[in-house]
Amino acid sequence: MDAIILQILNGLDKGSAYALIALGLTLIFGTLGVVNFAHGALFMIGAFCAVTMQRLLTLSHTVIDPSQTDFLGNPLQTKVPYLASVFGTEGAQALITWSVPLSIILVIPVMLFVGWAMERGLIKHFYKRPHADQILVTFGLAIVLQEIIRAIYGANPIQSPAPPMFSGSIDIGEYLGFQANAIVYPIWRLVYFAFSAVIIAAVFAFLQFTTFGMVVRAGMADRETVGMLGIDIDKRFTLMFGLAAAVAGLAGAMYAPIVSPNYHMGMDFLVLSFVVVVVGGMGSLPGAVFAGFLLGILQGFASMNEVKAVLPGIDQIVIYLVAIIILLTRPRGLMGRAGVMED
Amino acid sequence: MKRSHFSRRGVLKTGAVAGAGLMLPTYLRAQDSGFTNAPTGDTVTFGFNVPQTGPYAEEGLDELRAQELAVQHLNGEGDGGMLSTFSSKTLDGTGVLGKKVNFVTGDTQTKSDVGRASAQSMIQKDGCIMINGGSSSGVAVAVQGLCQEAGVIFMAGLTHSNDTTGKDRKANGFRHFFNAYMSAAAMTPVLEKAYGNDRQAYHLTADYTWGWTQQESMAAATEAVGWSTVQNVLTPVGAGDFSSYIAPVLNSGADILVLNHYGGDMVNSLTQAVQFGLKGKQVNGKDFQIVVPLYSELMAKGAGSNIEGVYGSMNWNWQLEDEGTKAFVKSFGEKYGFPPSNAAHTCYVQTLLYADAVTRAGSFNPCAVAEALEDFEFDGMGNGPTLYRGADHQCFKDVLVMEGTASASGNANMVGYDTLKIIEQTPRAQVEYPEDHPMFAGGSLGECNPGA
Numbered sequence: 001m002d003a004i005i006l007q008i009l010n011g012l013d014k015g016s017a018y019a020l021i022a023l024g025l026t027l028i029f030g031t032l033g034v035v036n037f038a039h040g041a042l043f044m045i046g047a048f049c050a051v052t053m054q055r056l057l058t059l060s061h062t063v064i065d066p067s068q069t070d071f072l073g074n075p076l077q078t079k080v081p082y083l084a085s086v087f088g089t090e091g092a093q094a095l096i097t098w099s100v101p102l103s104i105i106l107v108i109p110v111m112l113f114v115g116w117a118m119e120r121g122l123i124k125h126f127y128k129r130p131h132a133d134q135i136l137v138t139f140g141l142a143i144v145l146q147e148i149i150r151a152i153y154g155a156n157p158i159q160s161p162a163p164p165m166f167s168g169s170i171d172i173g174e175y176l177g178f179q180a181n182a183i184v185y186p187i188w189r190l191v192y193f194a195f196s197a198v199i200i201a202a203v204f205a206f207l208q209f210t211t212f213g214m215v216v217r218a219g220m221a222d223r224e225t226v227g228m229l230g231i232d233i234d235k236r237f238t239l240m241f242g243l244a245a246a247v248a249g250l251a252g253a254m255y256a257p258i259v260s261p262n263y264h265m266g267m268d269f270l271v272l273s274f275v276v277v278v279v280g281g282m283g284s285l286p287g288a289v290f291a292g293f294l295l296g297i298l299q300g301f302a303s304m305n306e307v308k309a310v311l312p313g314i315d316q317i318v319i320y321l322v323a324i325i326i327l328l329t330r331p332r333g334l335m336g337r338a339g340v341m342e343d
Numbered sequence: 344m345k346r347s348h349f350s351r352r353g354v355l356k357t358g359a360v361a362g363a364g365l366m367l368p369t370y371l372r373a374q375d376s377g378f379t380n381a382p383t384g385d386t387v388t389f390g391f392n393v394p395q396t397g398p399y400a401e402e403g404l405d406e407l408r409a410q411e412l413a414v415q416h417l418n419g420e421g422d423g424g425m426l427s428t429f430s431s432k433t434l435d436g437t438g439v440l441g442k443k444v445n446f447v448t449g450d451t452q453t454k455s456d457v458g459r460a461s462a463q464s465m466i467q468k469d470g471c472i473m474i475n476g477g478s479s480s481g482v483a484v485a486v487q488g489l490c491q492e493a494g495v496i497f498m499a500g501l502t503h504s505n506d507t508t509g510k511d512r513k514a515n516g517f518r519h520f521f522n523a524y525m526s527a528a529a530m531t532p533v534l535e536k537a538y539g540n541d542r543q544a545y546h547l548t549a550d551y552t553w554g555w556t557q558q559e560s561m562a563a564a565t566e567a568v569g570w571s572t573v574q575n576v577l578t579p580v581g582a583g584d585f586s587s588y589i590a591p592v593l594n595s596g597a598d599i600l601v602l603n604h605y606g607g608d609m610v611n612s613l614t615q616a617v618q619f620g621l622k623g624k625q626v627n628g629k630d631f632q633i634v635v636p637l638y639s640e641l642m643a644k645g646a647g648s649n650i651e652g653v654y655g656s657m658n659w660n661w662q663l664e665d666e667g668t669k670a671f672v673k674s675f676g677e678k679y680g681f682p683p684s685n686a687a688h689t690c691y692v693q694t695l696l697y698a699d700a701v702t703r704a705g706s707f708n709p710c711a712v713a714e715a716l717e718d719f720e721f722d723g724m725g726n727g728p729t730l731y732r733g734a735d736h737q738c739f740k741d742v743l744v745m746e747g748t749a750s751a752s753g754n755a756n757m758v759g760y761d762t763l764k765i766i767e768q769t770p771r772a773q774v775e776y777p778e779d780h781p782m783f784a785g786g787s788l789g790e791c792n793p794g795a
Contacts, residue, residue, distance in 0.1 A: 006590040014584060071661070071757075072676045078754060147396075155400035157607045159614065159647040169620035181625070184593060186618035189586070258618075259583045260610055260645060264398070268583050303587030305574060315587070316579060 002173060002182040007300035009172075013189045013258075015296025016196035017043075020251035021273040022280065022288035023203060024244035030220045030283040031237040034123055035131050037138040040270030041145040042245045045114060046107050046252025047261035048149055050160050053103035057083060057096045098163045100256055107249045115245025119238050142266065150263040157260035162188040167257070188257050195254050199247060200289055206243075207285070216240055220283070275323045281336025291334060295319050378708045379494035379794030380470045387442040387707065389414065389694065390471030392462050392486060393500065395450040398581070398607050399478040401641050402686045406476050406500055407448060408679055409687035413694035416674070417444045424674040425695060428667040428723035433702040440701060451477055455485035462486045466493045472707050473498060475693050478686060480504030480553040487516035494794015496709045498693035501686040503605075503637055505556035508737035509783035514791040515709055517716055517736045519696065520689045521774070523557040524782055526636045526656040527564035529742035529769035533654060538599065538632055540569035545597035547588055547612060549604050550577040557603040557636050559782060573597040578608070585612040589619050598626040601634045609635060610645035617649045638745050640684040644759025650747025651762075657743045659688045659725050660765055667723040682760050692724045696731070710791040727771065734778035736788065742769045 021043055028036045060079035068076035083092035095102075122141060126134045161167055166187045173183030207213035219226045219233040226233050252265075259265060276295055280287030301307060302318035314321075326334060382388075391410045394403035416424045419436030426434050438444055447469045449461030458477065465471040466489075474490055475498040477483050483502035490497035491513040499507060499518040503526070508518050544565055548558040554577070562572045573595050578588050589612070592600055600621055604612050616622070616633055624631040635642075638655035661672045661682035671691065675683040683691070700715035701707055717733030726740035744767040750758055776783070 002594055003591060006593065007587060010586045010590055013586065070754075071682055071760075072673065076754070079756070150396070150400070155396070155398060156641055157610045157645045159610070159645055159649075161647065167618070169618060182594060184620045184624070186615075186620075188618065258586075258615070260607070260614060262398070262607055264581075265583060268581065300587050300590075303591075305576065305591050308576075 002178055003304060003306075004301075005172075005176070005183055006185070007304055008297055009183075009185050009189070009300075010303075011297030011300035012193050012293060013296070014299060015293035016193050017251055017255055017269065017292075018273055018276045018296055019289045019292025020196055020199060021248055021269055022276040022292050023200060023285060024248045025273060025277050026280070026283060026285050026288040027203075027240055027244040027247075029277070030285070031216060031240045032119070032123070032127065034127065035134050035138070036123070037135050037270065037274075038118065038142040038145065039138075039244075039248055040266030040268075040273065041142040042111065042114065042248035042266070043252040043255075043269055044146060044149065044261070044263065044266030046111060046249030047160075047256045047265060048153060048252075049107045049110055049249060050100045050103040050253040050256040051153060051158050051261050053106050054096065054099040054160060056106075057081070057092075057099050057102070059083075097161070100160055100162060100253065103253045103256075104250065107253045108246050111246040111249030112242040114249075115242035116238060118245070119241040123241075124238075142270070146263045146266060153261075153263065155263060157262040159260050160256035162191075162257035166191055186258075192254055192258065196251070199250060203243075203247060204285070212236065212239075272319060275319055279323050279326050279333055281333030283337055284333065284335040287333055287335030295322060298322055377793060378710070380466065380472050382442055382470075382472060382707060385442055386445050387439055388469055388471050389444060389446045389697075390449060390462065390465035390469065390474045391446055391476045391690075392449040392451055392458060392465065392474050393476040393690075394453045394478050394482075395448070397452040397454070399453045402478045402501065402606075402639065402684065403451070403453075403476070405641070405684045405687045406478065406690040409675065409683055409691035410446065410475065410694055412674060412678060413691045414444050414446050417695070417698050421678070422670075422674055425667050425671050425692070425724055428665075428670050429695060429699070430722040431699050431703070433699055434695065439698045440705070440707070444698070447471065451479075451482050451486075453479050453482060455479075455481045458482035459485045459489045462489050463493070466490075466495055471495065473697055473709075473712075475697070476500040476690050477502060480507055481551055483507050483518075484511045484552065487511065487513050491515045491789070491792055494709060494792045496697060496712055498697050500690045500693070501639075502553075503557070504553040505560065505782050506552050506786075508735045509556075510786035512735050512783075512786045512788050514713060514736075514788040517693070517696075517713075517731065517738075519693050519731075519738045521656075521658045521740075521742050522737065523553070523560040523636070524776060524780070525742050525774040526557070527560035528774045528776075529744050529767070530561075530634070530636060530654060530656050531564040531568055532769075532773075533744045533767055534565065534634065535568045537654070538629075542570040542599050542629070543573045543595075543597045543627065544570050544599040544601050545573045545592050545595055546575040546601045546603055547585065547592075548575055548577050549580050549608055551580055553605065554603045556782065558601075561601055561603065561634075561636055563782075570599070578604070578612075580608060582608065583611060585615050586619070588612075589616050589621070592616075592621065593619065593624075596627070598629045599632050599634060601636065603636060605637055605639075606642060607645070609642050613646050613653070614649050622649075622652070638747075638763060639686060640682075640759045640763065641686075642759075643747065643763050646747075647758065647762075648749065651749055653747045654766075655745050655747070655763075657685050657745050657763070659685045660743050660745065660763065661688075661760065662765055663725060663743075663768075665723075665725060665727070667725045671725065681756065688725060695724070696721075708793055710793045713791045727768075729771075732778070734788075735783065739771050739775050741771050742774050743767070744769060 065076045276291045280291030302315040393406045415421045451458030473496040477500040480502045497516040548554040635655040704711035704715040719731045729740035745763045
């Protein structure tokens, strides 16, 4: 039982990332009709915003310490963060350890700008082109973006730890009546799940309870009619692209302590997230979120040794297997709307 | 008006014939010399085939820095590095057999097919006399096979699978780097001393040639001292999130986790294992421990403080106190501003060893070079007295057992370099094995191929 609970937690955690990326993908597809293969790169850029915040906070000046020597026997050059002169050494260190949560204030404007620039600079020219062209151009863009990140930050994973108070693990089993140490889970992963739930709720609330959201939903249902009412729906859809980019970026930034940011991490999530979108139903926001969590949990179960003993290698294919079964039985996906991608 | 005698078809035909002639692989034009790419002018070209893009690009670029330094030293530039400490005194900084050394580089991308294609291009188009470098056993085995077919020497870079000099060994291929068996043989006595001989080990293993042989070697060595292997779980390369593989460890009854992972996989799996509270957990009345059989400086940098107290092994480390190491670290450090990695070291040494073998053989003929390398004993290159065994083309030398520590200098630029501490220099005799050892069985060197 404890193993099952652990894998459910793992599934919820992975599913959170899938759901956030798939939510953004669905927003873009639902509003602009674009199949955005660069969306994984936006997740990756978000993770590197966390790295950038860490680097900004650790910007340093060099102090030469003649009492010590470096590996070549020269006087040791030590780096002292500029922050230390403002907050003192301990204060600066405390701030630096909070670089991942603090990166949220960097992620939102950066990702809104990146999303806006992508949409206005490139993707808008492909609205009337076939989906295959959109896939090719956005996939090419993803490769360009990841190579830019590699050129700036290198190819090695960069450690971006969670703040010390969230970096340990918690014995959940004790709260559930299990013996001590039976269900130990990293605190940051629980934080990530809670953060994802808040973001998903905020996006739905924004679309459901604001005038802007109402217009966007109307535009998703019938773009022409909304346009005839004198509303500049294109402008709102561009903003939605920025919002989707920001959601992906936030998902990436907060994921940095779980998987150390590296330049190809976006590609690792992209294909899985597309499967999530298709399983949830193209254009369905609740479908994307539900399928994200469902497939995350199934992937967790499939990784259990007991399951793999019966079905070796199932952990590698379970998501695609479920996708095939669902598409054969419900071609529109779990919550897909009629008429979407059916022409 | 005078009419031209050139027809469109004629120009095309002539162009095609001339183009084909120019593009004729250099090695085909050199067959008269009896071996592939025999150098004819006053220069000779080495091919450095390393990952310059992809997940191991940082390691590949460090190899490239060392290879460039080796070429400078061979050509008499710089301070000479290890040439002054190398026990063989044939290299005098005037190139190799009087020819100045040039080099070209290729990008393996850490993909076997790409690495093979790039080596092929360097041999056929650039006329390389030997290929050196790499950061993956899969790529090394593929490139070694190509060099055997093409008739050039392959001086492997960072490749740690038993198979490279085991079932996939080739007469034209040579490995200076240590292997998975040696890691296990060096580490097990240290692990037994630190953790006792009643331990339950759980292995997470990268699902490819290196991971398999590393796991097999660690399991065999630790079981021989009384440990038992609870489970071995194969994980996909580049999984990123290992949580679903780590969670089952918690209640498996294991009290040791062996991470047979390398590069980014090791950084992520170790970090996540620590996040799951495995380090410091009490199981079977003992402290839970994590072991990483193969360390590198760049991995240590990525894993940060998570490596504290974690044992691993290395082929070489810049903190060694011998004269060869000091000379190399000084050369490299002054040129680049940081210490060399063990990947850089093995590529530097391999380049010098090849040049030395050519000089001793008095020929670039790969079969003469191979003969000079076989059973060659040398010293002054950083690991004490070393043997290039003729039977399998594997180097035998001391192996380092390392422990992750907090940064000794507190210098952020040195993380990964000073967060690994040498705790034992395991003598060569302890890591030697017979050439027909079962873990290396199933292959044969075959005949040396000069390419003629």
